[in-house]
Amino acid sequence: MDVVIWSRLQFAMTAAYHWLFVPLTLGLALVMAVMETLYVVKKDDFWRKTAQFWMKVFAINFAVGIATGIILEFEFGTNWSNYSWFVGDMFGAPLAIEGILAFFMEATFFAVMFFGWDKVSKRFHLASTWLTGIGATISAYWILVANGWMQNPVGTTFNPDTVRSEMASALAFWEVISNPVAVSKFFHSVTSGWVTGGVFVVAVSGWYLLKGRETQFAKKSMLIGAIVGLVGSAAVMLSGDSSGVHAAEFQPMKLAAAEGLENGGRRAPFSIVPGVKIPGMLSILATHDLDGFVPGINDILNGYTDNDGNVIPSVAEKMEKGRKALDALAVYRELRESDPDSAAVARAILDENVQYMGYGHLEKPEDVVPPVGVVFWSFRFMIGLGMLMALMLLLALWFVWKDKLENKRWFFIAALCCIPLVYICGQCGWIVAEVGRQPWTIQGLLPVNVAISSLSAGAVKTTFFLFLAIFALFLFIEIRIMLGAIRKGPQITED
Amino acid sequence: MAGLLKNIGRFYRDGFKNQTWGRPLIWLVVLKFFILFAILRVFFFRPALAGMTDAEKSEAVGETLTRNHHMDHNNTGTYNLKD
Numbered sequence: 279m280d281v282v283i284w285s286r287l288q289f290a291m292t293a294a295y296h297w298l299f300v301p302l303t304l305g306l307a308l309v310m311a312v313m314e315t316l317y318v319v320k321k322d323d324f325w326r327k328t329a330q331f332w333m334k335v336f337a338i339n340f341a342v343g344i345a346t347g348i349i350l351e352f353e354f355g356t357n358w359s360n361y362s363w364f365v366g367d368m369f370g371a372p373l374a375i376e377g378i379l380a381f382f383m384e385a386t387f388f389a390v391m392f393f394g395w396d397k398v399s400k401r402f403h404l405a406s407t408w409l410t411g412i413g414a415t416i417s418a419y420w421i422l423v424a425n426g427w428m429q430n431p432v433g434t435t436f437n438p439d440t441v442r443s444e445m446a447s448a449l450a451f452w453e454v455i456s457n458p459v460a461v462s463k464f465f466h467s468v469t470s471g472w473v474t475g476g477v478f479v480v481a482v483s484g485w486y487l488l489k490g491r492e493t494q495f496a497k498k499s500m501l502i503g504a505i506v507g508l509v510g511s512a513a514v515m516l517s518g519d520s521s522g523v524h525a526a527e528f529q530p531m532k533l534a535a536a537e538g539l540e541n542g543g544r545r546a547p548f549s550i551v552p553g554v555k556i557p558g559m560l561s562i563l564a565t566h567d568l569d570g571f572v573p574g575i576n577d578i579l580n581g582y583t584d585n586d587g588n589v590i591p592s593v594a595e596k597m598e599k600g601r602k603a604l605d606a607l608a609v610y611r612e613l614r615e616s617d618p619d620s621a622a623v624a625r626a627i628l629d630e631n632v633q634y635m636g637y638g639h640l641e642k643p644e645d646v647v648p649p650v651g652v653v654f655w656s657f658r659f660m661i662g663l664g665m666l667m668a669l670m671l672l673l674a675l676w677f678v679w680k681d682k683l684e685n686k687r688w689f690f691i692a693a694l695c696c697i698p699l700v701y702i703c704g705q706c707g708w709i710v711a712e713v714g715r716q717p718w719t720i721q722g723l724l725p726v727n728v729a730i731s732s733l734s735a736g737a738v739k740t741t742f743f744l745f746l747a748i749f750a751l752f753l754f755i756e757i758r759i760m761l762g763a764i765r766k767g768p769q770i771t772e773d
Numbered sequence: 774m775a776g777l778l779k780n781i782g783r784f785y786r787d788g789f790k791n792q793t794w795g796r797p798l799i800w801l802v803v804l805k806f807f808i809l810f811a812i813l814r815v816f817f818f819r820p821a822l823a824g825m826t827d828a829e830k831s832e833a834v835g836e837t838l839t840r841n842h843h844m845d846h847n848n849t850g851t852y853n854l855k856d
Contacts, residue, residue: 334794341798345809352813355820363822363834392795393788440827441835608839639838728837731821741817748808755801763794 299343305475307411331768342756361729366442376420383413426460469513476507484690526564532714542574593643600638603631663703
């Protein structure tokens with residue numbers, strides 16, 4: 279395998295590892311904040327101890343997950359140096375804000391939350407618990423602003439002198455932070471974290487009930503977990519709908535790959551599995567119109583007219599324009615000092631074709647097609663598992679509400695099985711998002727094979743396996759510490 | 774102001790000191806930061822463009838982007854591909 283594949287694998291592994299910790303952090307933050315609110319409102323010490331137990335689990339997850347995202351930034355500089363330089367402040371600014379914000383909010387409120395019981399007022403402590411969760415959520419927003427910009431590079435202009443993407447206007451920063459792709463991605467990712475947190479709390483509570491331990495704690499935790507998880511599930515479905523619409527608008531190839539749609543059209547069917555289709559459903563999901571046109575892979579390759587009447591050129595035409603842009607960039611850079619007039623002509627040609635610049639690096643039109651099988655099946659696993667999680671959470675809520683948890687051994691075991699499944703669901707979502715946008719690091723502007731540093735595959739391979747070993751070790755330690763904490767339990771004396 | 778800072782410092786110091794189950798986690802975080810910044814960052818993850826000026830970075834990335842696109846220019850506003 280070449281250096282591009284190894285670098286992508288390494289980045290994918292690091293991002294997937296990072297995403298093992300983030301959703302549980304986001305979900306448990308909400309669960310424990312709700313529990314502590316109940317403690318402050320009801321003045322019932324039971325809720326304080328319940329919140330403290332889930333805070334302990336939160337802390338273990340947080341401690342192992344902390345800084346795993348920093349490794350991604352190391353990789354940007356080392357493996358993806360051309361990309362890092364090319365994106366400039368468009369990508370750097372949101373990440374810098376996230377780093378500073380995360381550090382200050384976490385160092386302040388996380389510390390008050392853990393060290394501040396009985397040292398600060400109840401209300402200040404409660405505010406700190408909420409702000410810890412809000413801080414983590416805001417951090418996620420900035421990261422997803424950066425990611426959203428890669429999927430839909432708004433508010434940017436390419437500077438051929440610096441070879442960097444720069445803010446196009448004074449309002450560009452607003453365009454970047456309100457990028458519709460980033461906004462829907464933020465809601466989709468954060469609320470999927472609530473589902474993860476909810477499923478985790480329900481499953482662990484089910485384990486206590488299975489063992490006949492901590493009954494009151496487990497039932498009440500299950501109730502909160504189920505409510506948080508179900509609110510998350512509903513929000514995931516709504517934000518998933520807008521993600522689909524945005525994919526159709528900004529990344530139609532990703533949608534076509536996720537559907538395995540070779541030839542598109544109006545009243546396009548949604549494929550549940552190969553051979554089982556719901557007529558017209560894809561048009562409704564992608565355009566909110568039964569007669570909406572959804573382009574398939576071949577339409578995108580050959581060119582089509584979109585729902586607004588815009589003629590979208592074929593990939594071959596885009597490649598030609600992209601080559602013109604790159605040619606003009608080369609001439610501009612060669613002549614900008616010796617022959618400013620000719621450089622100005624080249625600059626004009628570059629500006630005219632710059633939106634297709636990335637296509638100039640492609641060898642053949644088919645290079646824009648991502649691995650369809652991977653995206654298609656990841657999409658189905660994500661949706662299928664997401665619905666299974668919602669069903670499990672609904673059952674948990676029903677059983678707790680009706681006080682029918684006696685002899686529900688099958689349900690407790692099923693809930694435990696949902697812990698790995700909810701993680702697989704989240705990972706599949708990211709596979710759809712990231713594999714589905716291949717070959718681009720920045721949609722239409724920079725493909726992966728140009729974004730890469732000039733490194734040897736051997737060097738990347740070495741760090742890949744080094745990471746694999748370190749990640750596996752830390753994950754093993756986390757699971758051991760967490761299982762130990764769960765086995766010990768909340769140690770609440772029950773009436 | 775000095776009193777406030779002192780109180781904050783004491784709050785953190787006592788917090789760390791009074792940890793029971795949290796103590797191994799703190800050590801775990803310290804170990805992780807050591808591995809990340811003192812080993813991985815220093816020995817394995819040197820930025821590929823480190824040590825270059827901004828102009829040199831622009832040159833290097835520009836060269837990669839236009840690697841196969843060096844042109845002849847005939848001063849008429851048209852360009853012919855050289856290679």
